[in-house]
Amino acid sequence: MKTYKHFINGAYVDPAKCEWLESENPYTGEVWAQVPRGTKEDVDRAVAAAKAAMTTGPFATMTASERGKMMRRLGDLVVEHGPRLAEIEVRDNGKLLAEMAGQLKYHPESWYYYAGLADKIEGSVVPIDKPGHLAFTTHEPIGVVGALTAWNSPLMFVAWKAAPAIAAGCSIVIKPSEFTSASALEFAALTVEAGFPPGVFNVVTGYGQEAGAALVEHPDVAKITFTGADTTGARIYSAAALQLKRVSLELGGKSPNIVFDDANLDAAAAGAVSGIFAATGQTCIAGSRLLVQNSIKEQFVEKLLGIAKSAKIGDPMEADTNIGPVTTPPQYEKIMDYIGVAQEGGATLLHGGKPATGPGVKGTRFVEPTIFTDVTNDMRIAQEEVFGPVLSIIGFDDEEEAIRIGNDVIYGLAAGVWTQNIGRAVRMSKALKAGTVWVNTYRAISYMMPFGGMKKSGIGRENGMEAVQEFLETKSVWINTSEEAPANPFVMR
Numbered sequence: 324m325k326t327y328k329h330f331i332n333g334a335y336v337d338p339a340k341c342e343w344l345e346s347e348n349p350y351t352g353e354v355w356a357q358v359p360r361g362t363k364e365d366v367d368r369a370v371a372a373a374k375a376a377m378t379t380g381p382f383a384t385m386t387a388s389e390r391g392k393m394m395r396r397l398g399d400l401v402v403e404h405g406p407r408l409a410e411i412e413v414r415d416n417g418k419l420l421a422e423m424a425g426q427l428k429y430h431p432e433s434w435y436y437y438a439g440l441a442d443k444i445e446g447s448v449v450p451i452d453k454p455g456h457l458a459f460t461t462h463e464p465i466g467v468v469g470a471l472t473a474w475n476s477p478l479m480f481v482a483w484k485a486a487p488a489i490a491a492g493c494s495i496v497i498k499p500s501e502f503t504s505a506s507a508l509e510f511a512a513l514t515v516e517a518g519f520p521p522g523v524f525n526v527v528t529g530y531g532q533e534a535g536a537a538l539v540e541h542p543d544v545a546k547i548t549f550t551g552a553d554t555t556g557a558r559i560y561s562a563a564a565l566q567l568k569r570v571s572l573e574l575g576g577k578s579p580n581i582v583f584d585d586a587n588l589d590a591a592a593a594g595a596v597s598g599i600f601a602a603t604g605q606t607c608i609a610g611s612r613l614l615v616q617n618s619i620k621e622q623f624v625e626k627l628l629g630i631a632k633s634a635k636i637g638d639p640m641e642a643d644t645n646i647g648p649v650t651t652p653p654q655y656e657k658i659m660d661y662i663g664v665a666q667e668g669g670a671t672l673l674h675g676g677k678p679a680t681g682p683g684v685k686g687t688r689f690v691e692p693t694i695f696t697d698v699t700n701d702m703r704i705a706q707e708e709v710f711g712p713v714l715s716i717i718g719f720d721d722e723e724e725a726i727r728i729g730n731d732v733i734y735g736l737a738a739g740v741w742t743q744n745i746g747r748a749v750r751m752s753k754a755l756k757a758g759t760v761w762v763n764t765y766r767a768i769s770y771m772m773p774f775g776g777m778k779k780s781g782i783g784r785e786n787g788m789e790a791v792q793e794f795l796e797t798k799s800v801w802i803n804t805s806e807e808a809p810a811n812p813f814v815m816r
Contacts, residue, residue, distance in 0.1 A: 325356045327504070329365055329528065330511035332372035333521030339364035344501055344529070349417030349648040350639055352686035356415075358504040361529030366496070366537040369525040373467040373494035374543050376522030382494065385520070387442035394441065394489060397517035398434035404513060405430065408478060408506055410640075416474055416503045417648040417688070418602055419639045426479050433482035433770040433786075437490035440791060444491065453816060455805030462795040464492030465569060466545030469538040471531070471559070472507070473550040474500035474650055475605045481507055482770075483785045484548045485524065491794035496525045496544070498535050500551075502651045504528040531555065539563060546794060549573070550607075552708075553734075553779045560782075571783030571793050573607065573775055575708040576736030578757065579729035580610030580765060581719075584619045586741035587763070592626040594765040595714070598739060600634060600692045601766065603646055604712035605654070607780075608737040610765055612698075612705055614725055617718040624673070624696065624716065631674055631692045637683025646679075648688040649711065655688045658711030662693055665704035670695040670715065700728045708734070722747065726754045735777030739765045758784075 326343065328335040338359035346356040359365070376382045385393075401408070405427035412423040444462050451458035468488045472480035477499055488495050499507040507526050514524040527534050539547055539562045546569040549559050553574040563570045580598045582591045598610025615623050639647035649655040662676050675693030690712055698705050698715040705715050719725045729738060738757040742748055752760040758776045761767060768774065773787035783793050809816060 324354060325505075327356060327358045327508045327528070329359050329361060329369070330508055330524075330526040331365070331369045332525070333515055333519070336368075338362065338529075339368075346415060346502070346505060348414050349650050349688050350685055352688070356505050358501070358508065358528045361498070361527040361534030363533075363537040365527050365529070366534055366541060369496045369527045370467055370469075370538070370541050370543050372522035373496050373525055376494040376520055377464065377467065377492075380520050380522055382520040382523050387444065387492070390490065390492065391438040391441035393518050394434045394438035394486065397513060397519070398431035398438065400513040400517055401427065401431040401434065401510075408509060411506045411509055412478060412503070413639050415505045416477065416650045417639055418475070418605070418650070419644055419647050421642060422602060426476060430478060430482050433486045436770045437486040437791070440788065441490040444791060444795065455803060455807075457802040457804055459800050461798045461800065463798055465794050465796050466493065467543055468493045468495040468546045468548060468794060469498065469541065469544040470495055471498045471535055471538070471547070471549045471551065472500060474503040475602065477503045477506050478510055480550050481510060483774075483790070487785075487790040488548075488794045489523065491791050493546070493794050494523045494525075496527060496538060498527055498529070498531075498538050501528065501530050536562070540566070542566060545569065547571070548783075548793070556781065569793075571775075571785065572781040573783075573785060574736070574779060574781040575710075575734055576607045576609065576776065576780055577612060577706065577708055577732045577734045578608055578610050578737040578739070579612045579614050579755070580739035581614040581725050581729060581741065581751070582616065582619070582623060583725075583740075583742040583744070583747065584616045585743045587743065588619065588623055588626060590763065591741035592623065592630060594739060594741065594763075595627055596630045598765040599714045600631065600646060600712050603649060603690070605650060605710055606766075608759070608766060609710070610737075610739050611709060611714060612700075612729075612732075613714055613716045614719050614728055615716060616725075617720055620716075620718050628674055628694065631694060634692055635683070636679045636681065636689060636691070638685075641683070644683070646692060646712065648686060649690060650688075652688065654710060655690065658690050658709060658713060661704060661707070661709045661711070661713060665695050665698070665702070665713070665715070668702040668704060669697065670702060670704055671697040673716075675712070700731050706732055722750065726751065730754075730756045733779045736780035737761070
């Protein structure tokens with residue numbers, strides 16, 4: 324069993340109280356590693372290192388181009404170590420190796436993209452309306468960033484948060500989920516090899532209410548970026564507000580995946596399965612509400628059931644496995660509870676609904692891909708995020724009704740639309756209140772494309788050029804070029 328340490332100021336260090344948390348392999352249920360149980364003392368040390376890096380260390384005098392070269396070297400190292408990191412992710416969170424390997428293969432692109440953007444952060448000269456003045460703007464790093472990442476895609480979220488922050492000139496302290504901390508700690512070693520100065524990239528592990536809360540409340544942390552549940556996000560937002568910290572919050576979703584009668588039904592069925600059963604449904608963008616036009620509902624459901632029934636459940640390390648285990652015991656219990664909630668609420672169970680069994684299934688964290696029909700949008704199963712392989716099918720008659728049902732939730736993270744009508748595609752993408760709308764596809768993500776939510780799905784954006792702005796402050800500079808004294812110093816110029 325491997326014992327990890329915090330990564331602070333460019334080195335691995337023991338936790339202040341010498342306490343560790345056990346990390347279980349979700350597939351086998353066996354403890355395979357220990358990670359530090361971080362405390363306020365550990366967070367204080369990491370934040371102090373991050374602050375020093377921005378003020379007195381070599382990072383503080385590094386040019387933007389030098390930052391970019393450093394980040395590019397890190398991307399190259401991730402290419403080299405990606406397969407090893409992907410296997411660690413699977414061992415820690417139970418997601419399919421096929422998905423984790425794909426994420427780690429794509430991960431370096433975030434570092435390359437923001438490496439190139441680092442020296443493109445430009446201010447502007449303003450043709451000001453005040454004679455005798457030169458006016459211009461600059462963009463400066465906001466300060467130390469505290470990043471709290473979720474357990475479902477740990478290293479993807481590290482890239483989404485750390486790459487734009489460091490490109491902007493910020494240092495960062497990562498607090499990964501206590502369930503999936505190993506990969507971030509392994510990744511940290513690559514920053515040293517890439518030439519990151521001490522304190523630029525730090526990792527402190529532990530419970531959210533201990534290490535996480537200490538990071539959010541630390542007075543020297545200027546910005547918090549968080550991925551997770553909306554209830555936790557609201558608490559973080561409230562705590563950050565007391566110190567007027569900047570925040571970016573990527574929170575929950577109850578996304579509609581809408582299929583019209585003119586869609587390519589085979590493609591839409593595959594997209595619906597991808598939207599809810601990929602990653603065992605443990606994704607914030609899950610298309611957990613499948614809205615199907617009533618004229619094709621029966622035909623479409625048959626296609627959907629055919630794919631769902633053929634899904635192979637088992638070892639996430641095997642290439643042909645489609646559905647792996649649920650990552651954490653509390654999440655497994657939550658999923659099973661919601662299956663009961665759906666049945667009690669009047670939904671009809673079409674498929675699944677039980678713990679999965681059979682060849683390749685180990686441990687106690689497998690759930691059958693579950694499909695409910697006869698769901699109305701006011702049911703709890705249609706309104707509350709399950710974060711598991713549970714699909715609710717809701718019928719609709721026309722565009723207007725699809726929009727009304729699609730928007731009738733507190734969330735607004737993503738939506739899918741399946742249609743061959745280009746006019747409808749444009750109308751629907753405009754009408755749906757979601758940060759991302761996919762048309763004739765689902766779960767497409769890129770480092771180039773902004774990602775984030777509306778309503779209770781969050782604040783701010785990750786990825787794309789917009790992400791760098793989340794870590795910058797704009798400064799306005801006025802220079803008086805005239806040598807004359809003001810005519811009246813008691814009056815604003």
